[in-house]
């Protein structure tokens with residue numbers, strides 16, 4: 001579709017409204033019936049989707065909806081934001097929380113699995129409900145409790161954990177908060193002496209890039225060293241608006257990197273992945289991780305095999321710039337954490353054998 005088609009379903013909305021993140025948030029599409037009036041070619045398969053939306057609610061910003069292309073059945077945006085029957089019919093034995101995150105919190109909503117860093121889930125709310133989300137279980141709950149109480153718990157834990165030097169602020173999407181609340185969170189965490197680095201995990205540059213405002217950048221700039229990790233999964237998401245949002249962060253001295261999820265039909269071919277990685281490199285966003293899609297209930301149809309993922313990345317490694325290559329990893333519960341998925345091909349093994357002396361210590 002495009003901005004014009006989507007805007008036409010709002011009576012009095014202007015282009016200025018479109019560029020305002022609050023307008024985008026307030027006018028999200030949350031019912032299949034609210035997108036039925038758009039040309040059928042965009043949504044040919046969504047007749048029964050209201051049933052799914054009652055289990056895993058739908059939320060799509062007008063901006064993200066406008067990125068849907070004509071051939072909707074294989075569309076990367078549709079796959080990521082429009083409910084699909086397979087979410088409630090396939091892979092129902094998968095757990096809702098395969099990483100057992102909920103049982104590993106020393107204080108509510110803080111996950112501490114690795115020594116020097118922890119993950120602070122500051123909200124359960126997002127701008128868009130990604131159908132491949134590994135925390136779909138959050139959607140059923142409204143934001144629980146007062147955010148200051150939650151923040152107080154984080155700060156007390158950080159103060160008595162001197163080994164933690166980095167805090168990842170995630171959720172949900174932390175940028176769902178307005179600037180004022182976000183600054184309270186940043187300032188609170190920064191009061192802890194041992195916290196040297198803040199990392200924000202947010203999908204806003206991909207799903208609601210107008211959230212990245214001048215004011216927000218001014219605030220974030222004050223809390224450097226601050227690293228921003230976002231999630232682009234398809235070149236269709238790398239729009240001029242998205243590039244502008246990333247550029248604003250970069251101009252504020254904030255490095256932007258990207259964590260993708262390997263999603264069947266969206267980015268599981270060499271051509272699609274190459275286009276995504278080159279596109280990211282062109283806007284100076286460093287591909288960081290490519291996550292193997294976790295066995296989460298409701299995500300069965302998005303999963304590829306590890307073998308095909310390794311093969312794809314191995315082929316890309318041979319031709320692409322190292323700066324464009326993310327590390328392909330699988331997260332598993334327990335101490336192992338994120339495991340790099342690599343294999344050494346037989347031709348590489350033969351080369352290594354030929355140059356055995358590179359790997360040996362000579363006496």
Ligand SMILES: *Cc1c(COP(=O)(O)O)cnc(C)c1O
Nearest residue numbers: 111112113114117118119168338
């Ligand atoms: C992924 C993750 C991190 C961050 O790990 P990096 O490898 O530094 O990106 C931190 N805490 C938890 C609980 C995580 O799942």
